[in-house]
Amino acid sequence: MKTTGRMNVSPYFYLIPSLLVFAVFLFYPFFKTIYLSLFKTDKMGQAKLFVGFGNYAELLSSATFWNSLKVTWVFVVIVVFGGMFLGLVTAVLCNKAFPGIRVFSTAYALPMAIASSSAAMIFQIMLHPAVGIVNKLTGLDINWLNDPNTALYCVAILTAWLNSGINFLYFSAGLGNIDETIYERASVDGANGIQKFFSLTLPGLSPIMFYTFVVNIIQAFQSFGQIKILTEGGPNESTNVIVYSIYRDAFFNYRFGSAAAQSVILFIIIMLITLVMFRLEKKGVKY
Amino acid sequence: MSRMADSMTISGNGNISREELQKLREMMNSRALAKRRMRTGLRAAANVMMAFVVLLPLLYAVSIAFMPSSELFTTELNLLPKHPTIDNFVDACRNIPLLRFVLNSFIMAGFITVGQIISCSLAAFAFSFLEFKGKGILFMLVMATMMVPGEATIISNYLTVGNLGLLDTYAVLIIPYLTSAMGIFLFRQFYMTFPVVLYESAKLDGCSNLRFIVKILTPLTKSAIGAMAVYTFINAWNMYMWPLLVTGSDSMRTVQIGISMLNSVDAQSITLMIAGVVLIIIPSISIFIIGQKQLIRGMFSGAVKG
Numbered sequence: 001m002k003t004t005g006r007m008n009v010s011p012y013f014y015l016i017p018s019l020l021v022f023a024v025f026l027f028y029p030f031f032k033t034i035y036l037s038l039f040k041t042d043k044m045g046q047a048k049l050f051v052g053f054g055n056y057a058e059l060l061s062s063a064t065f066w067n068s069l070k071v072t073w074v075f076v077v078i079v080v081f082g083g084m085f086l087g088l089v090t091a092v093l094c095n096k097a098f099p100g101i102r103v104f105s106t107a108y109a110l111p112m113a114i115a116s117s118s119a120a121m122i123f124q125i126m127l128h129p130a131v132g133i134v135n136k137l138t139g140l141d142i143n144w145l146n147d148p149n150t151a152l153y154c155v156a157i158l159t160a161w162l163n164s165g166i167n168f169l170y171f172s173a174g175l176g177n178i179d180e181t182i183y184e185r186a187s188v189d190g191a192n193g194i195q196k197f198f199s200l201t202l203p204g205l206s207p208i209m210f211y212t213f214v215v216n217i218i219q220a221f222q223s224f225g226q227i228k229i230l231t232e233g234g235p236n237e238s239t240n241v242i243v244y245s246i247y248r249d250a251f252f253n254y255r256f257g258s259a260a261a262q263s264v265i266l267f268i269i270i271m272l273i274t275l276v277m278f279r280l281e282k283k284g285v286k287y
Numbered sequence: 288m289s290r291m292a293d294s295m296t297i298s299g300n301g302n303i304s305r306e307e308l309q310k311l312r313e314m315m316n317s318r319a320l321a322k323r324r325m326r327t328g329l330r331a332a333a334n335v336m337m338a339f340v341v342l343l344p345l346l347y348a349v350s351i352a353f354m355p356s357s358e359l360f361t362t363e364l365n366l367l368p369k370h371p372t373i374d375n376f377v378d379a380c381r382n383i384p385l386l387r388f389v390l391n392s393f394i395m396a397g398f399i400t401v402g403q404i405i406s407c408s409l410a411a412f413a414f415s416f417l418e419f420k421g422k423g424i425l426f427m428l429v430m431a432t433m434m435v436p437g438e439a440t441i442i443s444n445y446l447t448v449g450n451l452g453l454l455d456t457y458a459v460l461i462i463p464y465l466t467s468a469m470g471i472f473l474f475r476q477f478y479m480t481f482p483v484v485l486y487e488s489a490k491l492d493g494c495s496n497l498r499f500i501v502k503i504l505t506p507l508t509k510s511a512i513g514a515m516a517v518y519t520f521i522n523a524w525n526m527y528m529w530p531l532l533v534t535g536s537d538s539m540r541t542v543q544i545g546i547s548m549l550n551s552v553d554a555q556s557i558t559l560m561i562a563g564v565v566l567i568i569i570p571s572i573s574i575f576i577i578g579q580k581q582l583i584r585g586m587f588s589g590a591v592k593g
Contacts, residue, residue, distance in 0.1 A: 010496070014413035015425065017406040018466040025463040026432050029443030036443065045446040090341065093334050098327045100334075106579060107338040110345070113575035115525035117543045118564045121550055122348045125557055131359050133347055133366070161344070169583060222436055225527035229547060243438050250442050251532065259442055267439040274434060 036260035045256045055261035064237065065245070065262070072221065072241040075156050079220040082160030084212060087167025092201070094168075095175050105172065112165030116225035123158045124230055148238040151231050155239050158230075159223050167212055174208030175201070214277050221270055242266050345568075352376065352562040359558060375562035379549060384537050385563060388545035389570070395460045395530075395541055396523035402461065403519050404512055407470030412500050414471070415478035416486045432468045437528070445532050459533045460541070464523065470515055473586070477511040478504065514585020517578035524571045542567040 037055055039047035059065040090108040094101055111119075126132050127144040135141060144150045178201065186196050202209075224243050227233065233240035233248060240248075242262055250259035303311075339346075347366075351359070352375055354368035379385060413419070414426050444463060453459040481504075489499050505512070530541045537545070546567055549560040575582075 008419065011413045011417040011419035011422075014409040014417070014496075018410040018429070018471060019425070021406070021463065021466045022429065022432055022468075024447075025444055026435060026440055029440035029447065030435055032443035032446075033439055045442070045449075086341075090337060093330065093337055096330065098330050098334070100331065104334045104338050106576060107342055109579065110572065110575065111341070113521050113525075113571045114345075114568060115527065115543050115571065117525075117527050117547060118568050119344065121546065121560060121564050122344045124550075125351060125561060126344060126347060128557075131557065136364050161341075164341070169586070173583070173586075218436065222438065225543070228527075228531075229550065246438055246442070247528070250445075256442060256446070263436075263439045263442060267436060270436055271434060 033260045033263050036257055037264050039257050041254075041256040043254045045254075047257075051257070055257050056265070059258065059261055059265070064240070067237055068240050068242050068245045068262075071152060071237070071239060072243075074152060075159075075223070075239075075241050076217060076220040078153065078156035079159045079163065079223065080213065080216045082157060083163035083167055083216055083220075084209075086160060086164035087171050087212070088205075090164070090168045091171035091175055092197075094172065105168075108168040109165045111162050112169070114162065114165075116159075116162060116223065117229055119158060119162055120226040120229040123154065123226075127154055145230055146235050148236045151235055152239050155223075155226055155230055158226055159220065162226075163216060163219060167216065170208055170212045170215075171205065174205045177208070178204035210277070210281050214274060217273055217277075218270055221266065348561050348565055348568075351558055352565040354558055356556075356558045375558045376566060378559050379563035379566065382559065383545055383548050383563070385542075385545065385566065387537065388540055388542040389567065391457075391460075391539060392524055392542040392567075393570075394457060395526075396520050398457075398461045399464045399523040400516050400519045402465040403467055403470050404515055406466040407515070408474050408500065408505070408508075408512075410466070410471045411474030411478055412496070412504065415475050415481075416483070417496075429468050429471055441528065441532070444529075448533060454533050455535050455539045457539070460530060460539070463529070464526075467519070470519070473515060474508065474511055477508050481507070510581060510585045512585075513578060513581030514583075517574060517582045518586070520574055521571050524574075 036045075036047055038050060038052060040049040040051055040054075042048050094105045094108065124145070126134050129135060129141065129143040129146075132144075134144065142150060144154050182200055182204075183196060186200060191199070222243060223241070224247065227239055227241060227244050228247070231239040233244045243266070246259045246262045246266070249255045249262065350367055353371040353373070354365070355370055355372050355374070358365060358369060410429070414422065448454060448459045448463075485503070486499065489503060494502070525543060526541070527543050530544050534540050534544060546560075546563050549556060549563045
């Protein structure tokens with residue numbers, strides 16, 4: 001070993017590739033976004049006029065922005081609970097061995113391999129008012145994606161479906177970690193299936209449940225492709241989630257400053273939620 | 288409980304003969320077996336129904352892809368094509384340069400996957416086997432990047448690559464994604480399970496760090512590398528927002544962006560568009576099915592325990 005006494009620099013070489021990419025494409029742009037959010041910009045995205053918290057003040061007094069927040073909130077709630085519910089149900093169904101279990105678990109995990117844009121185009125046809133399978137099967141005549149009352153739910157359910165695949169994997173792993181013998185003991189004590197599920201399975205899943213919950217929330221906030229393809233924020237702004245609003249402000253209206261301010265607000269919201277979650281974890285999760 | 292009562296009545300007068308006991312045991316066994324069979328049957332039935340619901344969008348897409356466009360517009364329920372055809376696939380490839388898009392996506396996702404595996408394993412190696420100043424802080428810094436949502440950086444990144452004149456190149460699609468905090472974390476979780484003695488004895492035998500990574504660490508972490516490769520490739524293949532912003536020409540578009548060119552809801556093009564979608568889903572699904580076992584083993588053996 002040649003490193004007696006003096007500082008060894010070689011460990012840093014192994015970090016250079018990763019840290020370089022992080023520095024250029026994560027840390028620098030992150031601070032630049034904060035910087036841009038304090039300016040009015042020109043069409044090229046150059047900061048031109050310092051306005052302090054002017055962009056933020058404008059946003060907080062704009063009805064469109066508050067609508068975006070509301071829409072995002074509804075969207076995230078449906079996506080997180082829908083996606084986790086579907087993941088949990090499928091994981092419980094596949095928990096005990098039976099013939100064909102491999103095929104079914106592949107099927108349940110499959111949505112994680114599908115792109116949001118591909119899924120969006122399939123759903124577009126499924127929800128098509130004239131030829132779509134949804135109207136045909138239900139006998140309804142609803143223009144799902146053009147009706148402000150239904151569009152958001154459609155996009156949210158699609159996203160929940162997309163996220164359910166990886167949730168299935170998380171929950172399956174979590175179920176595998178639960179000690180089988182506690183079920184046997186509970187059976188001897190006369191517990192029925194439902195009691196066992198609520199008093200053994202759910203608490204046993206709580207560590208992975210917590211992790212899945214946090215990941216799902218963060219992911220749900222970032223959904224973009226499906227909204228761009230299916231509704232473009234419409235009809236009547238009813239699906240204009242923050243991420244889409246950022247995209248539209250920056251790349252259609254060239255208001256980079258305002259878009260940057262929205263990004264910062266989104267970051268703060270996600271960070272606060274994550275921090276709150278970790279606080280709650282200490283109380284609610286049993287290891 | 289009533290079953291218990293049944294069995295009690297059989298032995299009503301106290302003493303049970305051997306045959307009676309044998310018969311009783313067989314009866315209970317067959318009952319338990321029947322019950323277990325019924326449970327398994329119910330479970331299988333529930334799974335069939337559930338899998339159908341989960342897969343419905345995909346099955347529907349495949350069905351539409353084989354349907355002649357004339358068949359689509361009827362008022363009756365047309366779940367399966369009456370006269371299946373592959374014209375839609377042929378037309379989809381003819382209308383847009385689909386093969387070129389597929390090639391672009393493979394180049395992008397391939398480089399990102401290989402790049403992430405290299406950069407992440409190097410970084411994870413340093414974090415788990417080497418001692419250096421600021422190790423704790425640097426690791427925290429890397430982990431903190433997971434908290435930053437993509438939207439908080441994407442505008443500035445777009446402006447950066449625009450100013451560098453990199454728009455519409457492979458480089459701009461690949462370079463920003465050449466590392467990931469999740470990958471570093473995953474590899475580190477694996478490396479931490481190796482005894483340090485392994486590293487120290489290799490060192491004593493004169494094995495250099497790089498050689499140690501290539502010759503010893505890599506073969507031992509195949510499952511982690513497999514999991515990482517599957518996960519990264521699928522995510523890169525499915526990327527949407529960044530390629531949408533930075534590519535403009537057909538020669539650089541990735542499949543996810545290119546396929547939207549087929550997206551117009553007029554009568555003729557629906558079947559064609561869905562055929563295109565089915566074509567581009569095939570690579571990611573195949574890789575997922577082939578690599579599923581690796582993925583699960585690699586991601587969940589200690590890496591994610593909450």
